[in-house]
Amino acid sequence: MSYYHAEHEAAYQRLKQQGLTQWSALFGETESFDAFPNRPFLEDALTRLELPAGADVLEYGCGTGPAACFLAARGFQVDAIDLIPEAITLARRFARERGLDINFSVQDVCAMGAGSKQYDVILDSYCLQSIVTDPDRVSVLAAVRARLKPSGYYILSTAMYEPDRVYEDNFRYDATTGICSQSDGKPHRRHLRPAALRAELETAGFRVIAQEGPHQGDLICC
Template identity: 55%
Template sequence: MRYYHAEHESVYREIEKLGYTQWNDLFEHSGAWTYDHFQNRAFLERVITRLGLPAAAGTRVLEYGCGTGPAACFLAARGFEVDAIDLIPEAINLARRLAEERGVRVGFSVADVCALPAESVARYDLVVDSYCLQSIVTDEDRDAVFSAVRSRLGPDGYYVISTALYVPGRDAEDGFWYDASTGIYYREVPADSAADQLVEIDGRWYVPHRRHLSAEALRDELGAAGFQVLSLESSDAADVVCRVGSDEVSS
């Protein structure tokens, strides 16, 4: 089982069981965020306006790691033609129901963004990441995501990302270990865990859990992956706009 699968499967099954609508419903500190007023909504609103994306049929959007679909439904409600994928079937089933309740059409499907075909027939004007990248931890998997994005963006397309960043002074909680050299948080698991990417640290076993880079390291990573960073707004999270190319043009 991939290191990111078990946690996400468990969370979405819990969301389904409790009658919740989105990931943040499970966490008290995230109470300000709702399905229709999700965490990166304001960023997406700014992006749509700033980039002058026509909210009309024919403007195509792909969101990967969509969860239960708040961002996908938001974009579809504004007239975009949206496809959205997630690894977990329970998340996609709930996303379809919530989209139907809102009267919007989204092409939801179950797929692992780390295992998409390298080449794609479909081309998109916008590819959206709403806090998925932080759960894609290893270099190999992040390279696979970036390759999938590059092959799916149209020639004038944009890649927009919201992701957590490393915050100095934030210590790893019990049961976790942070590697400052890579930005990887590891989560402790039983020694007989079926997850891949098991790592032994001081006699305990861990799996990759999150990757929280500094803003500078994230910018460098995107540049090395073949993206031109057009803007990067940061605090304890980053909102990034980029496109395929090189030589960043703004901060």
């Protein structure tokens, strides 16, 4: 089992048991399905980009689908994937309740591959920080680049290095790599500084056209 699987499976089981609607609600960060954490940034980004009507969007790591539903409600054609079957089951339910047609599927983003369909937008709503190792991150970014149309945009929101953050006793943070590991050495998160994240994206073949937010973790790339 991959290092990222058990935590996410357990989280979505808890989410269902507690009657919550999205990942961030487990930590008291949101009160409703529609108030997903990167909604303000996503709304603003969409006003800045010249996208065709009914643009094709792929969201990976979609969770229970709040961002996917937001996009579909605005006329985008949305494919959305997540590693955890329980997350996709809930996402389909929430989309159905809103009368939205979204192509949800269970898929591991780290094994996503190039694929045959290309997209106008590929969206990451706080997934990338859970992809910790260099090989996995290289694989994800390569798949994003391969699936993005030449005129398309990669919209990314990710947790970043915070100078004042104190990690719990059972976690260790390596400032040179940005990797936070559990006490047993198991990878947990990757929290990069702004310049390091930008360099990683540029090395993967993207051009960063906007990097903003409190810790510079909201990006638009092409």
